[in-house]
Amino acid sequence: MKKIAILLALLCGQSFAADKPNPPPQEPLRRVNIIFILSDDHRWDWLGFMPEAPKFLETPNLDRLAKEGAHLRNAFVSTSLCSPSRASILTGQYMHHHHVIDNQRPEPPGIRFFPEYLQAAGYKTAFFGKWHMGEDSNKARKGFDYWAGFRGQGEYFDTTLNINGTSKQFKGYSTDTLTDLALEWMRQQRGKPFYLHLAFKAPHFPFEPAPRHRGRYDKAPVRYPPTMANTEENYATQPRWVRERRYGIHGVDHMETGRFDNDPVPSFEDLFRRYSEAVHSTDENVGRVLKHLDETGLRDSTLVVYMADNGFELGEHGFYDKRDAFETSIRVPLLMRAPGSIKPGSVVKQMVQNIDIAPTLLEAAGVAQPAKTPTMDGKSFWPLLQGRDVPWRDHIFYEYHWEWNFPATPTLFAIRTDRWKYIYYHGIWDKDSFHDLQTDPHERHNLINVPAYKEQIAKLKKQLFDELEKSGALQMPVLRPEGEPLHDRKLPR
Secondary structure (H helix, E strand, O other): OHHHHHHHHHHOOEOOOOOOOOOOEOOOOOOOEEEEEEEOOOOOOOOOOOOOOOOOOOOHHHHHHHHHOEEEOOEEOOOOOHHHHHHHHHHOOOHHHHOOOOOOOOOOOOOOOHHHHHHHOOOEEEEEEEOOOOOOOOOOOOOOOEEEEEOOOOOOEOOEEEEOOEEEEOOOEHHHHHHHHHHHHHHOOOOOOEEEEEEOOOOOOOOOOOOOOOOOOOOOOOOOOOOOOOOHHHHOOOOHHHHHHOOOOOEHHHHHOOEEOOEEOOOHHHHHHHHHHHHHHHHHHHHHHHHHHHHHOOHHHEEEEEEEOOOOOOOHHHEOOOOOOOHHHHEOOEEEEOOOOOOOOEEEOOOEEHHHHHHHHHHHHOOOOOOOOOOOOOOOOHHHHOOOOOOOOOEEEEEEOOEOOEOOOOEEEEEEEOOEEEEEEEOOOOOOEEEEOOOOOOOOOOOOOOHHHHHHHHHHHHHHHHHHHHHOOOOOOOOOOOOOOOOOOOOOO
């Protein structure tokens, strides 16, 4: 009987010792690799397989990820701005907890990133590309065994990278370069599971595709959103700042009068087509990663995640930017493939956020967050990917703080349910916003002053501020702009 007990224990992957009645399980012989691909400002609907996408758009490799894995159709960010969103992805925390509130300042001391926990569990980790927490620094950050990062926004061409402490310039298109380096690093991995964080600059403004793709969509039809026109119908009920923003640096009417870096501003049609080409270039490099997994036999043991740090408006409400709480700003694409764990072609309809990425990937890797570390605000949606029915949130929370260098968008807080969205604007003499997403998915009509919704608005406003207060989000940061004296702020043109 004792021999049978030992045999059963070994078959179950457990250690056995007569003097230890409750032995711990053995380390799994095989752990999942994770590749997290992060693009910049890729809209939630700019995916070829989606009915909302432009008909001409080609994203065969992202389409493949959706076909072979899961599409999380209702994925959102908690702050639609590069550095805060990236910090939320890596920490699992809201902006008011990780304190990365703009694109200029570095991450604060004591911040913890989930790759640190993967490292401690035996994963080899690597980072490639855009970090952006700390505009002026490309130094290696904790949590990564291998580092290849560029400074701030970086460059689309001939980018300079910090390679483990050594500065090196690479010729060519940066998305290609980063993928080259990531593939080279993967080829060197043997034995241990790995986590690869591949962060592209594309398709961020100024929307540069790879040279081989420039002009690919020159004859493609341009889609003008119904809320883009400067009409009374589009702006009669909106806050004043919404209409005024279209004339500023992030507005479509700025293109006719303004300049960026002393260069003529391209037309809206040019921006639309170059953006689509940059998305296509991004997709092509995703395909290179998938091909590598196919050819090396790593496909079945690797979880692949594709996500954007922010959404992006291409004319909606007269904008081309993010920051605000409209759907096109806060929604992002999110695709995940894990053969054997995620059913091919599945669609997750529940609302997930960037704060959920860290706990989800840790659960997928079988790694627990150590005790006495900062609490994550997010929740693992790994069970949803496996088709399990688990309790889930019925609303999401969004926050953004006014930036001195981009003053057209006010500080705002928002709460969104499956149907309703309430947005509170702080520090301006203006009205708030309330939208019915079911009857008005384009958010053209602000219902804040409609008596029939008074009770619903009051309920959501109370819920929003109750949660803000409980979470400690009501301590507003007021920071001196770096490098600018308070008495002489120079606003962007």
